[in-house]
Amino acid sequence: MKFMSSLDPKDRRLLLWSLSIAIGLAVLIGFVLPDENNNDNPMPSTYLSGQHGARAAYESLLRGGYNIERWERPLGELAATAGPNTVVIFAQPFTRETEDFKSVEKIVARGGRVLATGFWGGYLIPDGDAGTPKEFTFAACQLEPEGLDTLANSGEVWMVPEATWQVGNPAQRIQYSCAGQPAVVEYDYRSGHVVWWASSTPLENGSLARAANFDLLLNSLGPREGRHFYWDESLHGDVRSEWNYVSGPTVALLWTGMILLSILILFSFSRRSGPVRELPPPARATPIEFLDALGSLYRSAGASSTAVSIAWERFRRYALRLCGLRQASVSAEELAAAIRRRFPSADTSLEADLATCEEARLNEKIEPRAALKIIQLLHRHRQMLAEASKLGNKSTAVVSTDSTRNERPS
Template sequence: MKFMSSLDPKDRRLLLWSISIAISLAVIIGLVLPNENNNDNPMPSTYLSGQHGARAAYESLVRSGYNIERWERPLNELAANAGPGTVVIFAEPFTREAEDFKAVERIVAHGGRVLATGFWGGYLVPDGEPGTPSDFTYAACQLEPEGLDPLASSGEVWMVPNATWELGNPKQRVQYGCAGQPAVVEYDYGSGHVVWWANSTPLENGSLARAANFDLLLNSLGPREGRHFYWDESLHGDVRSSLSYVPGPTVALMFTGLILISILIVFSFSRRSGPIREMPPPARATPIEFLEALGSLYRSAGASSTAVTVAWERFRRHALRLCGLRQAPVSAEELAAAIRRRYPNADPSLEADLLACEEARLNERIEPRAALKVIQVLFHHRQMLAAASKLGDVSNPPASIQSTRNERPS
């Protein structure tokens, strides 16, 4: 049983082609699109479970009873409702928008607490003074506690610093250092508080369980009671707003699919409802082509005797009509006798030729050449009878036909 046998063959073929193209596109997209959830992706996102992702830290905070959620909308919306109970985590953020800098400043100024990591995290926080490290080797470093605040008592902390801090503000206190360079800095700004890390290594999946890295994260966030924690994801890529999903790959693929479906609908509809035109008239075959086709038909069917029978019937009817007799089946002898009575001067071989024709039409194995010869003989006798009937004189032989024609006008 064929697949969807109720459909027209052309429609079924079109459907199969469409399904094949859709499956091929899905496979190609799956192979071409990069896999972001692997160990090569350095982004500390809470959605990633690779080595540098932060999914483990986020889920650990959720299980520990922290009132935490991901923030994927513009920071202006968060800053509008920020207060002393607001804590925001910026893990390796990246932005150059002035609105984002102002939003973070408003959060801290309204009493919120901010944890930022990395070089760009230092630029994001108010009064930030990040710098490029000169003595760091970008290898795992055991941080040395340098401060007197509770944050410096977190314990043994490991980090791969990729930035440093330019000291100069007395309010900014270094809590941990690496190779003499600041690695963890905290300070007050307005009514809020800022904590900066040189890298997000302590909160990444691959380093969270090492030494006291998780304790450093908890101490950087501060007390849990009475606070709402936000893990920012808006600065890890596109800012999530009402229209931020429009340029995404899903919507792009949807529009591509709609375009392809529209094209298929146009082709399918136009094939049935296109302009109606009359079919071109079939080319009429020439007499020679008709005879060749008829001969090939008889040859393939082995019906040479049939051709002889057709020629015999046509000759019989024509001869009986010339003799003034009614149309009835007669034998070759009877037909020859009737013709001889009407036309005494007929060809002397008439009787023998008619007998041979009668035998030929009853012979189903007659050769085509022999059948053709018999048909030619019948055609010859028919011409002779037609010439004799035009003279109207049955007593004169055919040789006097020309003289008779010359005498008739007189």
């Protein structure tokens, strides 16, 4: 009995050819696609059982009675329900989205506890100051305890650091170091708590059972009772949301077909629908039209936050120069304190305006009117500082002249 003998021979042959091609493509894709669950994949995901995966740590916490789950949805949803009983693990995260940074700050500000690892993990956490180490060591380093807290008493810890921490904030306590560079840092932020590792080596499958690496993980997470633990997977790949259910190969094929159809329509009608004579050269735009076009370009690009950032940077450099301080990256609170020490009679709204400007320069969706208002505030404060500086110089000159007159000739 032939396969589907009821079909026409030509249809049956077409069906067999289609099935053969589909099976061949599936086998080819299976051989060509790389195996993500091997020792070459450096991602510490809880789904991977390779050397650098974190599946062993996740399952150990589950068996240890920890109320833990994977988080694959946008971080904004987690930040909306976070509280003092929330603990989030960010193992080697990677993101450049402003919403993710704000969500992590909101989690910590509400009393949550965050463990972040790696270079990008140091940028993700609030008040993070991670940097590249001076010397890269590709071998495991036995960390040296530095602090006096419980975290520094975890025991012998091994790590392959890929980042370091810029020391300078007294509230940020170094618990472990490698070759004199910070490797484990702990500090409080508002109502929450933050722990940073220089890399995720201690929680990886290949290093979890070495020495006291697992004890370091447990001490970094804090007490188990009454807390809900989340292991973030949203910053390891695609963020899961409601739109993921309508995406997939079907949507990709649909878009590809629409693009190909548009190209066919273009090539079919463009030659016959083109102009029969040369178009006259366009008139040269006036300066006003050029400015309007340039303004429309900046408006479509959403460059309002860029304008605020430029104004903030100019004001920061000018204020630090007036205060006699070196040019360094300081926050709005630190800059306001320095200006207040140098000019005690500065405007009372200085601190609030600088804080508003610092927040606005990170807001990519700020309205142009709001950005213009903030830039005008910075300009007003700069004029006031310039006038105060001139008055201070004049008073100093008068004092020096009087002292010269009162000196007796020798």
